[in-house]
Amino acid sequence: MTSSARTRAIASNLVGTVLEWYDFYIYGTATSLAFGSLFFPSSSALAGTLAAFATYAIGFVLRPVAGVVLARWGDTLGRKNVMVLCLVLMGAATGGIGLLPTYAQVGALAPVLLVLLRLVQSIGAGAEYGTAITMSAEHSTARRRGLLSSMPALGVSLGILLGTGVFASLSGLPKAEFLAWGWRVPFLVGFALVLVGLYIRLRVDESPEFTELKSAGAIVRNPIRELLRTHRRHVVLAALARATDAVGSQVFNVFAISYCTGTLGMSSGPALTGVMAANLTGLAVIPLAGRCADRWGRKPVFLTGLLFVAVAGFPFFWLLQTREPVLVVLALVLVYGIGIKIALSVSGAYLAEMFDPRVRNSGVNLARSASDPLAGFTPLIATALLALAGSYWAVGVFVVGTALVSAGAVLAGPETRQPHPAGERRGGMAEQARS
Template sequence: MDTESEKSARRAATASAIGSLVEWYDFALYGAAAALVFNQFFFHADNPAVGLMASFATFAVGYFARPFGGMVFGHLGDKIGRKPVMMITLTLMGISTALIGLLPSYDVVGVLAPALLVFLRVLQGLGAGAEYAGAVVLSSESAPAGRRGFYASWSGAGVWIGSAIGLLVFQLTLSLTGDGFSTWGWRIPFLLSLVLLLVSLFIRHRVDETKQFEKVKGTETAQRVPLMVLLRTEKRRLAVALGSNFMLSGFSYIPQVWALSYLTNNIGLAAVLGLATNAIVLVSGAVFMPFFGRLGDRIGRRRLFMIGTIFGALWAFPMFMLIDTKQPVIVILALAVCFVGGVATCYAAQAAFLAELFPPAIRYSGVAFAREVSGALLGGTAPLIATAIFATTGHWALIAVFMVANAVIAFIAVYFSKYFRSDEDQLDDARFEEDTTGAIRTVSSRTPARGSERVGLS
């Protein structure tokens, strides 16, 4: 294998993973703080459930902002390049997170406190809206075809490692600051985001622009407004991408975010133990991510993705039953199995799956739009929905049904991806070209899947 090509792929994958780590360090901090601190620090409510829902609502605001960031920065990523846009989004994320750590409380400035929190949360969302999309596009386009899934999966591993680091730092600060945590100690992890930002910017600066982008830049294949082309000619392909993300948004945010409040408020685990449990689960998923990425290179990403959705749907009810034993080891095992067998499998498969779904000229826009629209609808609202369901019913059964429904929708979407990409052709880099009319066609040396001859039809 070309040594220089492999080095370039590793450099791009590392830079992508580090950026994802910073992004989700920031988001994990916010999720943990929303569950444990912000409901009292920024909101005054007589009913604790109302305060928690208000806190989770600000968590959702960041997700509502992400599609707009995805549209703006996704467009720029397809026009000026993957690398410069990823530098911008990373900076926006890191600075807004650090500023959250400097905000005054409700007791000091009243309603201005939650207003400022929402504003900075919006900036976080705008930056994050194209960060992960850029990471998987950059790593996928920089990787050799036969190892695309492996290198693209590094970004997903970075997501969970960043989340775990955020939770561990949050936990360590909670232990060290004691009673001062709820007033000033929680600020420390947010301010540390600046250190991670500087390190990641240095690493990302050394990455080259991808050859696939350079190939289409300035040619007739390059689109004036990539998002408009995407919405006009690629509706069915976009629907597949949107549906596939139900597993990584609606499903995964129940065990990843809402479970922390369930473990501490309803199961009775101490906050420190709840944070440690969440961090262990995230790391266990991240460890397996490159393995599943490589497995997708071998057996096919579509096939692997569907296996993960089936497992997730089957595990939702047993997971809650095991959590209700209140035994820490069993709780950790229940959540870890959910992450490794269901979420990590799908996450690893999705990275290269989405990059292969869209032509290079509109790839950044396609991946960003699909992930962030579904993320806004589901990722940001899933903890809020789960909180409302539990407050109404007092039981987790309907929350498990919600998880199953998301897994089923993702399975259906990935199943129908066979009309736009196939596992047999996933290594073919020449599948996309432009005909004389400017319409994008799928080209393959093998027999194309039914319906894939003309992807511009909608």
């Protein structure tokens, strides 16, 4: 494989995950700031917010189903074909949301259309990130797999930064204007992003390992069945290991904004700035964590990120309680920009190396999507816990408990890094993981 082909593949994976997380972040932010009143009007602000977050969660419930179906195609028809389809679905649905009429204009049809487009968006996102991990791992060498497999995680930060930046640029609008048209702008940008992504993605070569499997006639007809027969334990451990980045991303990106603006009575500025600062920090943390995982192994670096989140879970809320903008930004940088980003970075190589090439795309996507329903309901769960307990402590327990469960799964799982990276063997990933 030439270096230019590898560069195109990594760039394609990066662009796709930028669009995926841009889509999901702007939806979550709009849910916090606008969708409750625009699509779910109610006499109770809390009821409207809960209804909007429930719609947000619906997309995550569908993601495992879509992820499994599309991931299966990735193992039977090719990784590249699935990634092109994912990109088109995500971009079309996101742009479509920006054109929707509101409840005041068409009544109950408005939330129905919102849910339908949310489902289409979720189908596209269902296999995007997992397939990007698979492609990155299979286009990389053993020596640099931790680093190159962390590139989709960079796309997460870049997508959230882009979405946050667009919303921040609109934060100066009067509330009436923002609710009238300002919220639509971030969604319409999705149309432009998908065109850029397609231009890059259509020029990418198919994964070398899938090409070899196809040439050898070794494609598995039913990869999900084979996966559950041969890798069941690894699917469970991998799903639990990545649960913290799923839950944490929603708590620190979505719920934190709602908490600061609704419960603490702050403007959205400090929380949005904190999310931007955390993701800027992540641009440095992610490749550094990937390099460390190549040098010292996946497990110790993965555990470092998870334990950081567990230790900082309650201090995060203590800092928010001060209502000091600088401390709010610091809280998000520490927990999300460092702890979550370390775990997210290392999970790319860790998950890819746990599964045999014949079922790798299905394995990675199933392991990731298994915790997506929990992630989708996280803002709803956190909002409900806050209302029931009357304090942040219940949400803190939820965050810390999830991080400890993930740490236990990583401890119980294998060290997947190959002991002799100089050999640059691709086919040994699964064998090393099972040892």
